[in-house]
Amino acid sequence: MRHHDLVVIGAGSGNAVIDDSFADLDVAIVEERWFGGTCLNAGCIPSKMLAYTAHVARTVREAGTYDVDADLRAVHWREARDRIFARLDVERDEGRTGREQQDAVTVYEGTARFTGPRTLRIEGVDGAVDVSAGQIVVAVGGRPVVPGPVVEAGLPYETSDTVMRIDAPPRHLAILGGGYIAAELADVFAETGSSVTIVEKEEHLLGEQDETVRERFTDLVRSRYELRLSRELTAVGGRPGALRLTLDDGSTVESDMLLVAVGRLPNSDRLNLRAAGIATHDDGRVIVDRHQRTTxxxxxxxxxxxxxxxxxxVANREAEVVVHNLRHPDDLIAADHELVPAAVFTRPQIASVGATEQDCRGRGLDYLVGTAGYGDVAYGWAMEDTTGFCKVLAEPGTGRLLGAHIMGPQAPTLIQSLVLAATLGIDATTLAKSPYCIHPALTEVVENALLDLDL
Structure with missing residues (x-):
């Protein structure tokens, strides 16, 4: 049995664990599919590159709003797809090649399963190999959830893993799910010419967002997509290219393509974790402590x-924690998940950090709400934006920021000053009145929302 000092399972953010500080060790990395992980190959990066393409198309399409005479003749899907993935596939391949060329790193191409404490069997194209390790890092990510009715139908469907590489946009795309992946890809395909129907079991899209955001977003997109809300899928019928989705109220949706975007689940069920003594939560996530150590x-x-x-x-930050703790077992550091910002790159863009208003009520917190609209500041006038807004939640008396939510252009960038303030303990009054905000920039929307708290 081959022994390594360290084995990393998964070459997404797991690949970042192997830095120069491990040059004195015998290190191995196991990857069954993609170097670069979901983000590079089928997630964050290609979806945002497509989202920006959609943004450019929309800018041309709506140029008349700004008294500009322009016509959008076409969005060339296949050319855009090839431009994006030609670049990303090179990044993926270079990541693999770079590791293979390192003398102290062994690359295993295959699927790893635990056979005992810190021992693995790796099944690859050339057969199986057994390895042991002094330390192991598990970083195999997750995969899309596919509901039973879709699986049982035996008919074609796409997920976020596959849909961005298709040859042409569908005439009519049905999307099962109403979260951030569904929202982003709906926007992409609508701008490339598809008609879109979204089937979502909740009464609003983006259900985990602050209530004001999810309500306003849902209302805004009603004119762009057909929404079947508070509905669940019971069956998929028809034939390839002519699908029929049956919903729990007996209604149907006809489409030539189905995108399943109901969530993701961790790949823990593929690792035989019990053999290693690694415990999991009920949802399948591996249990770790503050230092990213398993059981x-x-x-x-x-x-x-x-x-x-x-x-x-978050995965990148956790990788940094793991790197330090592997090398400094007597000086452990912790990962902090308290104030993690997130964004949805759709139209309009959305960004958030901290508590939602419904969170505050559910936890019995006293809080104040401050809001401001894009249409109330000069740059919002320039953009002719009448729907964007910033909403901040703060603790009465102290002004401590509890949460912040922005919907509108540049939201993922605008949120950052609020992320910094919440993380570093800067109160709302100090943030609003101490630093200058450039006039007339969109940052004035954030400033005005803070001042609206009336502390």
Whole structure:
């Protein structure tokens, strides 16, 4: 049995664990599919590159709003797809090649399963190999959830793993699910010419967002998509290219393509974790402590396999924690998931950090609400934006920021000053009145929302 000092399972954010500080060790990395993980190959990066393409198309389409005479003749899907993935596939391949060329790193291409404490069997194209390790990092991420009625139908469907590489946009795309993946891809395909129907079991899209955001977003997109809200899928029929979705009220949706975007689940069920003594939560996430240590000695985990917040920037931060703790066992550091910002790159863009208003009520917190609209500041006038807004929640008396939510252009950038303030303990009054805000920039929307708290 081959022994390594360290084995990393998963070459997404797990690949970031192997830095120069491990040059004196015998290190191995196991990857069954993609170097770069979901983010590079089928997630954050390609979806945002497509979202920006959609944004450019929309800018041309709506140029008349600004007295500009322009016509959008076409969005060339296949060319855009090839431009994006030609770049990303090179990044993926270079990541693999770079590791293979390192003398101290062994790359295993295959699927790893635990056979005992810190021992693995790796099944690859060339057969199986057994390895042991002094330490192991589990970073195998997650995968899309596919509901039973879709699986049982035996008919074609797409997920976020596959839909961005299709050859042409569908005439009519049905999307099952109403979260951030569904919202982003709905916007992309609508701008490339598809008619879109969204089937969502909740009464609003983006159900985990602050109540004001989800309500206003849902109302805004009613004119762009057909929404079947408070509905669940019971069956899929028809034939490839002519699907029929039956919903729980007996109604149907006809489409030529189905995108399943109802959520993701961790890949823990593929690892035989019990053999290693690694415990999981009821939802399948690997249990870790503040230092990213699992319940098995010498085994760490990071990213979507264990994190309560399945976002790439969280996985990267957890990788930094794991790197330090592997090398400094007597000086452990912790990952903090208290104030993690998140964004939805759709139209309009959305960004958030901290508590929602419904969270505050549910926890019995006293709080104040401050709001401001894009249409109330000069740059909002320039953009002719009448729907964007910033909403901040703060503790009465102290002004401590509890949460912040922005919907509108540049929201993922505008949120950052509020992220910094909440993280560093800067109260709302200080943030609003101490630093200058450039006039006339969109940052004035944030400033005005803070002042509206009336502390």
């Amino acid at each position: 098995a000695e010498g085994v760490f985990a990071l990213g979507d396999i264990c994190s309560p917040v399945a976002l790439k920037h």
